[in-house]
Amino acid sequence: MVEFNAKKVAELHHHLHSHLPSESALRVKALETLLVAKGLINSESIDAWIEAYTEDIGPKRGAQVVAKAWNDEDFRQRLVQDGSSAIDELGYLGNATGHLKVIENTKSVHNLVVCTLCSCYPFSILGIAPAWYKAAAYRSRAVRDPRGVLAEFGVQISNDIEVRVWDSTAELRYLVLPQRPSNTEALSEDELASLVTRNSMIGTDRDLIKKEEVKA
Amino acid sequence: MDGIHDVGGKQGYGAIDVDEPDLYELGKAFNHDWEAREWGISRCARTPDINIDWWRHCRELIAPIDYLSRPYFDTWAQTDFATYVDGGFFTLEEVCSGYSNLGSNPLDQAPPKTMKKADAIIADRQNTCRFDAEINQAPLFSIGDTVITNQHGFSGHTRLPQYARNRVGKVHALNGAHVFPDLSAQGKKTHQHLYTIVFETGALWADCVNKNDKVFLDLWETYLSINGLSK
Numbered sequence: 001m002v003e004f005n006a007k008k009v010a011e012l013h014h015h016l017h018s019h020l021p022s023e024s025a026l027r028v029k030a031l032e033t034l035l036v037a038k039g040l041i042n043s044e045s046i047d048a049w050i051e052a053y054t055e056d057i058g059p060k061r062g063a064q065v066v067a068k069a070w071n072d073e074d075f076r077q078r079l080v081q082d083g084s085s086a087i088d089e090l091g092y093l094g095n096a097t098g099h100l101k102v103i104e105n106t107k108s109v110h111n112l113v114v115c116t117l118c119s120c121y122p123f124s125i126l127g128i129a130p131a132w133y134k135a136a137a138y139r140s141r142a143v144r145d146p147r148g149v150l151a152e153f154g155v156q157i158s159n160d161i162e163v164r165v166w167d168s169t170a171e172l173r174y175l176v177l178p179q180r181p182s183n184t185e186a187l188s189e190d191e192l193a194s195l196v197t198r199n200s201m202i203g204t205d206r207d208l209i210k211k212e213e214v215k216a
Numbered sequence: 217m218d219g220i221h222d223v224g225g226k227q228g229y230g231a232i233d234v235d236e237p238d239l240y241e242l243g244k245a246f247n248h249d250w251e252a253r254e255w256g257i258s259r260c261a262r263t264p265d266i267n268i269d270w271w272r273h274c275r276e277l278i279a280p281i282d283y284l285s286r287p288y289f290d291t292w293a294q295t296d297f298a299t300y301v302d303g304g305f306f307t308l309e310e311v312c313s314g315y316s317n318l319g320s321n322p323l324d325q326a327p328p329k330t331m332k333k334a335d336a337i338i339a340d341r342q343n344t345c346r347f348d349a350e351i352n353q354a355p356l357f358s359i360g361d362t363v364i365t366n367q368h369g370f371s372g373h374t375r376l377p378q379y380a381r382n383r384v385g386k387v388h389a390l391n392g393a394h395v396f397p398d399l400s401a402q403g404k405k406t407h408q409h410l411y412t413i414v415f416e417t418g419a420l421w422a423d424c425v426n427k428n429d430k431v432f433l434d435l436w437e438t439y440l441s442i443n444g445l446s447k
Contacts (some may be wrong), residue, residue, distance in 0.1 A: 049255065119288065136226075167380075172418075
């Protein structure tokens with residue numbers, strides 16, 4: 001039974017600091033070995049989750065959501081009104097998206113998502129978060145110097161654009177809906193999705209047409 | 217708690233690794249195999265009576281030197297070790313020696329089902345968590361109300377970051393009543409109205425660059441007051 005005893009757990013961490021192997025790979029191996037030996041887990045199921053989050057669940061899902069919103073005004077409205085219910089139409093509801101809020105970039109607004117207290121992330125539509133999203137440098141600076149952070153990512157935001165930073169302090173998760181690039185009227189939904197970067201859905205990328213022009 | 221995890225606005229952490237590739241564009245999700253294993257472990261099993269708030273608190277309780285220097289998923293593994301020991305599933309001796317002393321600590325339960333990828337995809341959807349509930353109390357605040365956040369933190373788990381304490385903001389949205397993390401991390405499940413509060417950056421930082429910029433936080437009702445009266 002969980003005791004919810006913080007003092008005990010803090011002491012445990014000090015023991016673990018001294019007694020666990022230093023190498024991360026050995027620590028995780030020891031954890032898996034113990035869980036398997038205790039009959040709490042089997043290694044094939046671990047493989048299954050890794051495959052699911054490598055091959056199927058990832059930012060391609062988010063990009064499909066964005067492309068559909070660009071292409072289907074009714075869907076866009078449902079998405080902005082209730083993100084979780086709208087992504088469920090595509091079968092993408094899941095881990096950490098039970099309360100999904102979709103925030104729209106406009107000509108005059110740019111949105112940026114962070115979690116300063118841990119690293120909350122909408123896993124079922126963006127997959128595993130990039131390392132920088134979980135690092136102290138991004139988490140500390142996004143709320144204090146968002147324009148500096150964006151500049152570091154190569155995104156220049158003029159002073160007449162309002163930057164909105166969303167700190168994921170509760171169980172709401174945020175997905176940025178980037179602006180649709182111009183001259184994309186003829187593109188299919190899949191082609192549109194291919195323009196959507198993972199970073200644009202976190203907010204560390206903005207002008208998707210530029211990337212397309214660079215590619216062209 | 218005023219822990220090492222509460223990094224919002226703290227200075228000195230340096231540059232962001234903006235050149236990290238999007239692994240998914242390379243057909244991968246993880247940099248290292250052990251990170252993938254830890255992710256899979258976290259999806260497959262947890263101590264049965266744990267909740268997300270207690271798990272997060274257990275991660276916050278990692279010694280600061282480890283929290284800052286060990287890789288992200290490594291801190292997940294250490295948190296898992298701590299929660300399994302705390303829950304009575306492993307002994308500290310087993311963890312430190314890396315082998316399972318089944319003779320003295322058998323687990324009486326059905327063996328786990330073997331999952332395939334398709335099962336994991338279905339389970340990911342089926343296990344979608346919601347944290348809201350209907351409560352009898354009406355919300356104290358309405359959209360547009362000016363509120364002030366608590367001056368002091370809470371020594372247990374809490375989700376009011378240091379940088380947003382004793383700050384004036386406005387109610388941007390009501391999100392219904394959600395599980396209150398401060399009590400949930402003590403094993404007490406209660407619900408409380410959750411608000412999205414918008415702060416002008418000028419109200420948060422003396423050195424803010426653009427006063428039009430805003431920071432939004434999702435905060436529970438007891439983190440907030442109006443007219444200086446604690447609610």
